Amino acid sequence: MHRTTVKHTLVLAGIAAAAAAFAGTTTAAASTTNAATTPTVYASHGAIYLKQAGHTTRLTSDTVSRQPALSPDATQIAYVHNGTIWVMHTDGTDQHQISDRTGTNPTWDPSGVRITYTATSCTGAPGTFRTGTDGGTTSEVLTPAACTTQDAPLVGYITG
Structure with a gap:
């Protein structure tokens, strides 16, 4: 993967996490844990x-x-x-x-x-x-x- 692609992917992931936190929702990792239990x-x-x-x-x-x-x-x-x-x-x-x-x-x-x-x-x-x-x-x-x-x-x- 190119350095630019990695940088854009990390930025998009950060935006998604920030949007989830702002909306008061949990992250994908927390949802996976709840689904497992x-x-x-x-x-x-x-x-x-x-x-x-x-x-x-x-x-x-x-x-x-x-x-x-x-x-x-x-x-x-x-x-x-x-x-x-x-x-x-x-x-x-x-x-x-x-x-x-x-x-x-x-x-x-x-x-x-x-x-x-x-x-x-x-x-x-x-x-x-x-x-x-x-x-x-x-x-x-x-x-x-x-x-x-x-x-x-x-x-x-x-x-x-």
């Missing part, structure tokens, strides 16, 4: 994994889990286990079923207290249901509207 969850070959600070941990021992979703406070994971919705802590403890029917696509509400998921409704078509993170209760029917006053077909608790 923020956990991510994923499924591979039917197992749920947590990746944090460059370290990956397998959280489930079987091969029937998929669709993990990290809670808003990053302390719990909702996931599909053997066709039903389950929750566990990010260290893999307290794995328990929360849905009273088969379902997919668990999604946390912003408060992290409830989870919505998709399951077969009273019409036989897909519907949206909501339940708490403790399990053991009947899921609330959100859609379709025709099913909000009717019981949906139950599957029951599937253990294991």
